[in-house]
Amino acid sequence: MTELLVEFTLQLAVILLVAKIFGELFERMGQSSVLGELIAGMVIGPYALGSINLPFFGKLFPIAEQVGGHVSALPVSPELYIFAQIGAVILLFLVGLETDAKMFIKYGLKALGVAIGGVVLPFFLGAWGTVMFGFAESMFDGPAMFMGAIMVATSVGITARVLSDIYKLDTSEGVSILAAAVIDDVLGILVLALVLSMGSGEGGVSWAQLGLIGAKAVGFIGVVFILGLLFAKKLSRLLLKLQGKTYVALAAALCFLIAALAEEFGLAMIIGAYLTGVILSVTELGHELEEKLVWVAHIIVPVFFAVMGMLVNFQAMLSALAFGLVITLFAIVGKIIGCGLPALFSGFNFLGSLRIGFGMLPRGEVALIVAGVGLAAGVINQEIFGVSIMMTIITTLMAPLILVPLFKINKPGLRQAAEQAAAPQTVVEPAFTWNAGENTLDLYQENLVLVLKAADYNVVEEEGGRLVELMHNEDKGKYITLKREDKKLAVDCSQSALDDVNLAAVNAQNKAVALVSSFANPGTV
Template sequence: MAEVTLLLELGLALLLAKLFGEVFERMGQPAVIGEILAGVILGGEVLGGYLGIDLLSEPFKAFADVGVMILLFLSGTEVEFAELKKSGKLSSAVAFGGITIPFIGGYAVMILFGYGYMEALLVGATLTATSVGVTARILMDVGGLNTRAGTSILGAAVIDDVLGIIILAIISGIAVVGAVELNSLLVLAVKIIIFFIITLYLGLKVIGKVAEIENRMISAKAFLALSLSLGFIFGVLAEEMQIAAITGAFVAGLIVGETPYKKLISEDVKVLGYGFFIPLFFVFTGAWIDFSSFTSAGGVIIAALIVAIVGKLIGCGIPALLMKSSKLESTIIAIGMIPRMEMGLIIAAIGVNLGMAGDPAGIVAKETLSLAVVVSIVTGLIPLFFLKGLIERYVQDV
């Protein structure tokens, strides 16, 4: 009976995720919003109880966990070390400012509203990483992708992702240790450094030989399986070092991204991920949301949303001005860096799973995820209203 229930949960989750995802794609919005909405509808607050399904059950959560591992693996494959080196001072300054100000602001908001330091760290982290899918689409439509503003936004977003993973590794370690004393933080920092050095060094050394072995294997998609196994094994190693498992998946993606098979593996993993596992993660995230949290935490959600928007405008716009960008160019960069999406939701969901916002009734957990979802949706809409006209003027001036 349990197996039948799980099959029903998977079938309904995928069906609604893709239907709603298609609707939002046609509206010019990321499909992930529709996938989260599917989770809200199938969750216990709406249809879940009537259908006799539980999307927060351990079996369904296991599929969601695989989904987020694959998503971070894909994120890693899209980061190129050569591109990071070429990102330039402008992208680096924009990324650093765009992470620092929202993080501090998000932390301060949570503390002012009476939440604990772990919840404050978690929300601060959710406000850091930019998702420029909408921005990139607008840039491409009006021919601004290869301008200085366009390349600066894309470069800063890549740096954002890497720094976001590092922040998550630090916060997950703090959650496991359960303290922020200087000695604990120093030990945690050393562990994180050791993890990145070992996995990157060994991975980059071994992956070439693995690729050579794959050339002699006749099994279909052998290197795909080996690449994913690397992500899962690195995830276990990360957990053993008290770091979030998705950090290991991200590093594995970085390593595979340096091989000649990058494009082929990435396409194969996208089929597996976006066709099945990744939507289940966002449906699972949506199932956490409780409508009552929008009223009980309405004030903190609005405050965090303001910080999310203003933090990027100041954190990205001022560094751009200081790097001698024009006011128009700085404005475009700042607005283009406002959207949050996947990384913020991942940080929030992983944080809840780690117990950072853990409480017996799950109230704080639901408030935290609700906040992340609202920030993702609203900030994703902002470029649609403000960016196109600015970029058209900018392209003409250039």
């Protein structure tokens, strides 16, 4: 036991060291740190440097060939994989806390169309491609059906981290992607159940069982939301009466409880964690948790992405290269068109639809888990499993590379917002200015954005804190721009937003001045 503990601790140390260095390097190159952490895992994983025998230590990341009495579909140890999943749970809990719950509900119907499109087209392309390359005789054969199921998967964790890094979680596209990913998880469970049922020796599909699985998943989400609406604010007030260290621990316990229940009801744990965060996001407790848990996430979450990179088997990827490249192309087209077209017809413009399509692109650990089920059941062989890994890693790496530039384009993703933005409107420039030191301005600007968000404004563009653009969620003619330069904050806005700016400026200034005064006079309250 001691030897196992030492090995696990050493592995965590190496993963954190390399993952954070790679993440920092990629951030300096203008990319998301997720990309660096994934590549770090590929470099030090069991299929690369991790397989080298080191003096005194041996192989740092040996391939885990067995888990208990069963052959493992994952190359890392169960302990490391479980720790990584805890990182994913914390990540999605934080993502939920950062999500605008009102927008989540508002874009739920749009997300349903996006999720359905992201299931139907990728499934068809995956099954058809498997038949085309001779790995199955028909689209209803086990291997073809399983490849379709693998193509359906969406890993919300990777996209969520990218959106969080660039402050786009609460945009219309960001919320739609996350809502669609939750629905996609339910549909993916049904697809997997259907494939397993057809692949079994019983020769038929148990529609009653499929209906039961779907009812359990949808029912769980519904019950969690209803309980959240009824008790979230009461729970918030109760926990905030306790010390910070206590209410953070209890909230985390609630997150883990709902995550575990989600898994029991056929959903992924990360979906349960995300729902918990969304429910608490409307409470004062949610804002407190967001500030306190972010440092925990900086330690645990990089392990999750590094471990995902470690799952890449380069040899298996190369054994069926042509098939893998075509399936990868189908996987990209399937999500971009399958999710992008419904988004285009539900109020998003071309840019917004592209953002949603690429946001639903990464397969991540979800596809690997589905592929592992197929391999363990003997439905797919090592070649198809290798192709699944190739498709997974390429789509997972593509998402951060393309999403970041798409969101840097300073244009709204909603068709109505774009049309209103293009229409000639009276602009008050500047509506308000404030001169102060950089630290005071940082504090004031942060408070101003929070006050405007409370007034139903949403951040649509942010460039390193020097330029922040906000737009009203309902009245798209109301938009506000915050500009920082030479120890001055200037606020421009449309004529219709002028009253909101004046009120928000007073409230934010009072908060900032009060806080600065408390720093200068620690004895005052």
